[in-house]
Amino acid sequence: MNKIIETVFGKAYHPVIKYLRNRPEDANKLIKTSFSETEIRKNRIYVDITQVFIKDVGTGVQRVTNNILVNFEKMSSDYDIVKVYLDEKKGVFDCESKSPVSFIRGDIFFELDLNYVLFIRYAAFFRKLMKKGVKVSVFIHDLIPIRYPQFFDNSTCKIQLKWMKACIRLNQIIANSEATIKDVENFINENPFYKKNKNIQLDYSLLGCDFSAKPMECPEKNSKRLSFLMVSTVDRRKNYKQAVHAFSLLWESGYDVELKIVGRPGWCCEDTIELLENHPELGKRLFWYKSGISDEELAKLYSETDAVIFASLAEGFGLAITEGAYYKKPLILRNLSVFMEIAGDNALYFNGLEPEDLAEAVKEWIKLYELGQVPDSSKIKLRTWQECTIDVYNALIKKCKIKPLK
Secondary structure (H helix, E strand, C coil), rough: CCCHHHHCCCCCCHHHHHHHCCCCHHHHHHHHHHCCCCCCCCCCEEECHHHHCCCCCCHHHHHHHHHHHHHHHHHCCEEEEEEEEEEECEEEEEEECCCCCCCCCCCCCEEEECCHHHHHHHHHHHHHHHHCCCEEEEEEEEECHHHHHHHHHHHHHHHHHHHHHHHHHCCCEECCCHHHHHHHHHHHHHHHHHHHCCCCCEEEECCCCCCCCCCCCHHHHHCCCCEEEEEECCCCCHHHHHHHHHHHHHHHCCCCCCEEECCCCCCCCCHHHHHHHHCCCCCEEEEEEEECCCHHHHHHHHHCCCCCEEEECCCCCCCCHHHHHCCCCEEEEECCHHHHHHHHCCEEEECCCHHHHHHHHHHHHHHHHHHHHCHHHHHHHCHHHHHHHHHHHHHHCCCCCCCCCC
């Protein structure tokens, strides 16, 4: 009965609460009459997966959502894990039963998926949950539209700004890297008006990288060319234009190498799409898998490639880095702080925005390859999705007086 009283009324030390603890029959009556709509049950972590629930198109964010969710469901914890989605007008619904859910003190609402517009619409609702004793936490992948507005249209930047204003009024933000959580801290510090929420918890958990598709034995390559792979949505900040122009320079200089690109067309990238679709090497030494491929097909491409390139100008994490390291493939990376956080000294880094800068980095890598001296990505300490999820869970239950998982 003490557990029930604490669940419904909280742990506030009050004479009435003390009285009820010693008189369970009276407590039962008061609970039934004063909290007729309150459930007496185990606390829950409601995991919001709205975007994946509506349509899973296999984006990087959705792959993160699915992997963390799968491992949440495998865990044995002091909470029940419930998958939910936000309806535009009607509230929060259970993904399995399609019925509305209810909240009690001690529950946790975890915004794992990414849907800016719906999240903003529900901001007032989340604050009401917090007043009711429900912890509200959000998972953040990056602040790129705020930090690098030049890569996005104006409406996207405005939406993420509204979203961040809502996020920093919650109980907790969990990010995918130390670099991203530092961006969050900088955002708060640079906007003194939003310092009112002094009790916000800021945590991060580096993402996992184990594939559902097992590493494949590398078959006999179709050609003797060195092959380079890039994996991410094709948009402006991923900087595919620099990469394609860099390889054009290499081809013109007599380097017989391949560039394979895996990524759907994104936004603000019409010029990049035109460059790829009309390139004279397309289908010869330049290959673009733009319609989406399975994990098994992606695993095959990773197993066949000689090196993975990540030329992005801004990232919150960079799944292709850990995936490349998972397959023990050498890495050629832009010198972003988050890439260095993940790969350390176990990658070849480059700087500069011109095609010549990346072309020189590839030439340097080829020389090291011929000497057997390329940085060894197998030395990168990789995390499993289970480890990532346990860290997320332990961050969620922080200050909730629940025993952490190990």
